[in-house]
Amino acid sequence: MNAQEPGLPRSRQANERLHALVPGGAHTYAKGDDQYPQDLAPVISHGSGAHVWDVDGNRYIEYGSGLRSVSLGHAHPRVTEAVRRQLDRGSNFVRPSVVEVEAAERFLATVPTAEMVKFAKNGSDATTAAVRLARAATGRPRVAVCADHPFFSVDDWFIGTTPMSAGVPAETDRLTVAFPYGDLAATEEVLTRYRDEVACLVLEPATHTEPPPGYLAGLRALADRYGCVLVFDEMITGFRWSEAGAQSLYGVVPDLSTFGKALGNGFAVSALAGRRELMERGGLRHSDERVFLLSTTHGAETHALAAAMAVQATYAEEGVTARLHALGERLAAGVREAAAGMGVGDHVVVRGRASNLVFATLDEHRRPSQEYRTLFLRRLLAGGVLAPSFVVSSALTEADIDRTVDVVAQACAVYRKALDAADPAPWMGGRAVKPVFRRLA
CATH class of the missing domain: 3.40.640.10 (Type I PLP-dependent aspartate aminotransferase-like (Major domain))
Structure with a gap:
């Protein structure tokens, strides 16, 4: 079954408001809508654990949370409670x-x-x-x-x-x-x-x-x-x-x-x-x-330092680093198997330490391609996976990983069609995503 692309009318409106008020439409270049397929850049409403919801109500399994900063998952109870205690004492x-x-x-x-x-x-x-x-x-x-x-x-x-x-x-x-x-x-x-x-x-x-x-x-x-x-x-x-x-x-x-x-x-x-x-x-x-x-x-500020202390305690007491590696290894193995099964194992490539996975999208000549990245991201979003990278958080479950692998397999099936046509354009839905560091807007 082909996944349907999420409807994002409110996100598109919010992106327009952002561009009118904030240079680049985001306070971090790596979060800009130019990093996502055209008209498919969700604006986030809230997050919990390894999931986020956009302002249109779409739910996503999220990777690379907060540009790798939210490694325990959103609104982690030990962290938020430590912060809450400090807020009442002045910051x-x-x-x-x-x-x-x-x-x-x-x-x-x-x-x-x-x-x-x-x-x-x-x-x-x-x-x-x-x-x-x-x-x-x-x-x-x-x-x-x-x-x-x-x-x-x-x-x-x-x-x-x-x-x-x-x-x-x-x-x-x-x-x-x-x-x-x-x-x-x-x-x-x-x-x-x-x-x-x-x-x-x-x-x-x-x-x-x-x-x-x-x-x-x-x-x-x-x-x-x-x-x-x-x-x-x-x-x-x-x-x-x-x-x-x-x-x-x-x-x-x-x-x-x-x-x-x-x-x-x-x-x-x-x-x-x-x-x-x-x-x-x-x-x-x-x-x-x-x-x-x-x-x-x-x-x-006391609340940020309280958060840091809670993070360190959680890592030490709950073996978070080991969990990040275990989740990453499961994800990397699944993505590689899915890509190979669809005949694109040499084109959708997972790299990096298990706790810090990224992916490369290569064209028919095995060169890095922003066009194929656009196609791939578009299919991931259609399947409810928000993944500019495959960097895991410890809030992910094995079911989240398995669901992600299923969506990757669907994306790789489309990727194979584009490779066979030697043209990803019909599956891109518009302009290609852009690199962050470039001379011209």
């Missing part, structure tokens, strides 16, 4: 709350490789603070970022390296250089070329591929040899790889690391953590020049 004061020390103690117990922590509201601020701290500590101007990782910050030092670099001075852009993931020799060549100029190496310790054996340890050695700061962006790997991040799983300790996303289960909280010697330069108990590390009005 922001003229002096630090006792919740701030409790949250710091809890975080450093969860991530014992760090010695100090400072909280903020988003990952960009935390990672930019790490860069500023590295520059201050080394006296060097350049930042080396991993070219194979898509995003580190909205700030000029990184955005200037993307196709959306408008507004970033060229002299700022020139201070950021790139190195490839997994290639120690190429990284050393960058450090040699800019000897005594590189303040830090910034990378995600792992993404859709596991680090090659010895790679992270080799980076640690290179950073030490060339006198630069090693920064791990653990926005995604934190909690999804292990509660203490990839640094714990792989046994390599960075100088600084940044956490966010799953840390708050949808509440706005991020963290910069690292060695006391470095972190204290942003404090008061030293004799060096002060570093403006992180100082934000809302960085330590």
Whole structure:
């Protein structure tokens, strides 16, 4: 039976209202309606667990919840109750709350490789603070970022390296250089070329591929040899790889690391953590020049910190990371079997760690295709699956996974027809979905 596309008249109206009031129609580019098939971008009313409902009343099994931030599921009772208790006690004061020390103690117990922590509201601020701290500590101007990782910050030092670099001075852009993931020799060549100029190496310790054996340890050695700061962006790997991040799983300790996303289960909280010697330069108990590390009005709102503490307790007590991996393995196996069964196993490709799955849509020549992605997303939505990725939350049930696999099989049947025709256009329903980073709107 062919699934019927959901009716979205209210969502379409809401999208028009958003575009009239909000540049891009969303407050996060990755949530824009250009990321979804034409006229099939649902506007969400509410969510519970692994499901969301749009303003038209359609229900979806949701993946990639909150851009990977809602790993326990929406409105998780332990998190919402912890937040509710704090709301009655006030959320922001003229002096630090006792919740701030409790949250710091809890975080450093969860991530014992760090010695100090400072909280903020988003990952960009935390990672930019790490860069500023590295520059201050080394006296060097350049930042080396991993070219194979898509995003580190909205700030000029990184955005200037993307196709959306408008507004970033060229002299700022020139201070950021790139190195490839997994290639120690190429990284050393960058450090040699800019000897005594590189303040830090910034990378995600792992993404859709596991680090090659010895790679992270080799980076640690290179950073030490060339006198630069090693920064791990653990926005995604934190909690999804292990509660203490990839640094714990792989046994390599960075100088600084940044956490966010799953840390708050949808509440706005991020963290910069690292060695006391470095972190204290942003404090008061030293004799060096002060570093403006992180100082934000809302960085330590009590309800967000309460959410973070509840998330950490839930992960530790309920084995959430293991559950994420088990659910992801079931989903990956099912999708691969469904794709192979429909003859598109080489075209609908699941990649990544089980707790952080993404999918690639390849054309008849096995090249990445936004047109085939459009077709695939359209059929998933028709089956009640909202999946810009296959990143799981622990709220998913095995029945949700099995239902998703059934919908994927239906989508793959249409995919096969498009491949046979060497033309996905008849099944796209309009313009293709767009990449986030592009020069022109």
